[in-house]
Amino acid sequence: MRPRSTRRSTRSSIRPVRCLIAAAALGGAGLVGGFTATGQPVAAAATAPANPTVAPLQFKLDPVHCMALFRIHHVGAGQFWGMFDQVEGTMTYAEDGKTVPTFDVTVQVESVHSGTEKLDRTIIGPQFFNAKEYETIRFVSTGGESKGDGVWDITGDFTMHGVTRPVTAKVEFTGLAGNPVQKKAGFEATFEVKRSDYGMDWGVKNKALGDDVRLVVGLEGDWTR
Amino acid sequence: MIKTVIFSMILPVLAGGGLVALCWLLPPLRKWRWLSSACFGLALAVGVFASFVAENGVPPFPPAERAQWLGFAAVLAAVFAILGPMTGSADRDRKWPATELVAFLAGAIVAGLPLIAELAGGEAKSMFSGTGPADQIAMGLAVALGFLALDKVVEARPGVTLPLALFITFAALAPIADAASWITLTFLAAVSAGVSLVAALSARFGGGPSIGRGGLLAAIVLLVVFPVAGYRQTYGEFPWWVWGVAAGAPIVLLPLENPWVAKLPPWAGLTLRLCCVAALAGFAVVVAIQSGAGGDELNDYGGFN
Numbered sequence A: 001m002r003p004r005s006t007r008r009s010t011r012s013s014i015r016p017v018r019c020l021i022a023a024a025a026l027g028g029a030g031l032v033g034g035f036t037a038t039g040q041p042v043a044a045a046a047t048a049p050a051n052p053t054v055a056p057l058q059f060k061l062d063p064v065h066c067m068a069l070f071r072i073h074h075v076g077a078g079q080f081w082g083m084f085d086q087v088e089g090t091m092t093y094a095e096d097g098k099t100v101p102t103f104d105v106t107v108q109v110e111s112v113h114s115g116t117e118k119l120d121r122t123i124i125g126p127q128f129f130n131a132k133e134y135e136t137i138r139f140v141s142t143g144g145e146s147k148g149d150g151v152w153d154i155t156g157d158f159t160m161h162g163v164t165r166p167v168t169a170k171v172e173f174t175g176l177a178g179n180p181v182q183k184k185a186g187f188e189a190t191f192e193v194k195r196s197d198y199g200m201d202w203g204v205k206n207k208a209l210g211d212d213v214r215l216v217v218g219l220e221g222d223w224t225r
Numbered sequence B: 001m002i003k004t005v006i007f008s009m010i011l012p013v014l015a016g017g018g019l020v021a022l023c024w025l026l027p028p029l030r031k032w033r034w035l036s037s038a039c040f041g042l043a044l045a046v047g048v049f050a051s052f053v054a055e056n057g058v059p060p061f062p063p064a065e066r067a068q069w070l071g072f073a074a075v076l077a078a079v080f081a082i083l084g085p086m087t088g089s090a091d092r093d094r095k096w097p098a099t100e101l102v103a104f105l106a107g108a109i110v111a112g113l114p115l116i117a118e119l120a121g122g123e124a125k126s127m128f129s130g131t132g133p134a135d136q137i138a139m140g141l142a143v144a145l146g147f148l149a150l151d152k153v154v155e156a157r158p159g160v161t162l163p164l165a166l167f168i169t170f171a172a173l174a175p176i177a178d179a180a181s182w183i184t185l186t187f188l189a190a191v192s193a194g195v196s197l198v199a200a201l202s203a204r205f206g207g208g209p210s211i212g213r214g215g216l217l218a219a220i221v222l223l224v225v226f227p228v229a230g231y232r233q234t235y236g237e238f239p240w241w242v243w244g245v246a247a248g249a250p251i252v253l254l255p256l257e258n259p260w261v262a263k264l265p266p267w268a269g270l271t272l273r274l275c276c277v278a279a280l281a282g283f284a285v286v287v288a289i290q291s292g293a294g295g296d297e298l299n300d301y302g303g304f305n
Helices: A002-028 A117-124 B002-025 B033-056 B066-087 B099-111 B113-119 B133-156 B161-179 B183-205 B212-233 B241-247 B249-253 B266-293
Strands: A057-061 A067-074 A079-084 A087-093 A102-108 A136-148 A151-160 A163-179 A182-194 A209-223
Touching: A057 A182, A087 A182, A087 A209, A102 A209, A136 A163, A151 A182, B002 B033, B002 B183, B033 B066, B033 B183, B033 B212, B066 B099, B066 B113, B066 B183, B066 B212, B099 B113, B099 B133, B099 B212, B133 B161, B133 B212, B133 B249, B161 B183, B161 B212, B161 B241, B161 B249, B161 B266, B183 B212, B212 B241, B241 B249, B241 B266, B249 B266
Parallel strands: none
Antiparallel strands: A057 A087, A057 A209, A067 A079, A067 A209, A087 A102, A102 A136, A136 A151, A151 A163, A163 A182, A182 A209
16 A cells, blocks of 8 residues: 555656646647637637637649539520539638638639530530630639638629629538548538629520529639648 | 521511612612612621621620621621722723722731721730731731632622522521531521522512622621631531631632633523532531531530520
């Protein structure tokens, strides 16, 4: 029993030293103040902002797993869907989920797929996208507002057919996967534009084709460190 | 779809065709030589511009998009239609200005259109995607050479020959433009064909007037601009020369102005001339449609209309 008692005495004597070392390490990391019941760091008001943010991670869009779908009303009857499969660009996402993500997304117009080759040529031709003059569609975010549960209203400049106008997209965070050295993040953005606002108004007046276009963009990016 | 056809094709044909029919069928107007020589070109210009506006609205000048040059091709056709008869006509002394000078000036204007746009405050970019100064000069040369070649035919063949040859040519360009999936250009070619057909009927019953230098210049401008625009602005899956063969089909009328063909009865000579034009234009259409349809089982569903 004695020896055990001696060991206890020794451990209790070095405990304050360990705590000091741990406190110093946390202090160096800007996390002075200890931990909450859930293990999350608690900020000390004197040394850190009230709502600390994590530095956003940079992601490069993975063209294989990104695509932009569009939907338009055809002759006042059915909804017609098509897609662009060459989507490139960058985005940022902070793991704390508080920082507004940013996006710079470029779509190659000639990558359109409607399911019919001739219709593809019509869509990218001078009647609609005029891809020989306007090769890309681009969205560059300028700000945003969190709606909770991983959903944001992201505002940005949307350029199509040579015309740039502000739009607001509903962007939903769809997941973060990977490990400390390799990560993938995903988002899905939905928004609507009036194509006539972008000078693409063939068939609007005679209702051959609707004016409102819904876009659904699936994004997946690789962490670039 | 019906609305589109009415506004983009039928009404423009009625506007342009009505103009040429009035000028060639109404005796008081028919006697006015300048108008008789200018009206076919003006009719083409009115029809094409009306169709373009129905499809795309009034284009700004300088054009904001290259495809809008099609609308201004119609305006240029109207200018040439008005000025052409002033340089002489088939039934007037044409010693001056020389045919070559007219051809050179017309070609220079077409080649210099981007510079004109720049002077008007725009950007001096070439008319169509992927074209440069060399293409502009080539277009000017095509207008000049086309005029030199067909001016002799205009002089020798008043009446239905040229309107019918132009009808066949424009009628061939329409399905080629459709194969390239450009609806506006399809309508413009179809309207030009419709106006030419009305002109041919009016010539048949109106004493066989000539389309004159004005009509010829207007038609040539359209026959040069349409195929270049179609080739440069679209993604047609047929060879580039298809556009050239179709648009250049009327040139075959020049070698047919020879003593052997001249000895044929009028109906046989007319039939031979039109068959030659139709053979070239028809060949181009067949190649375009077959190339465009290859490997596309859902071809019939193409187009938004």
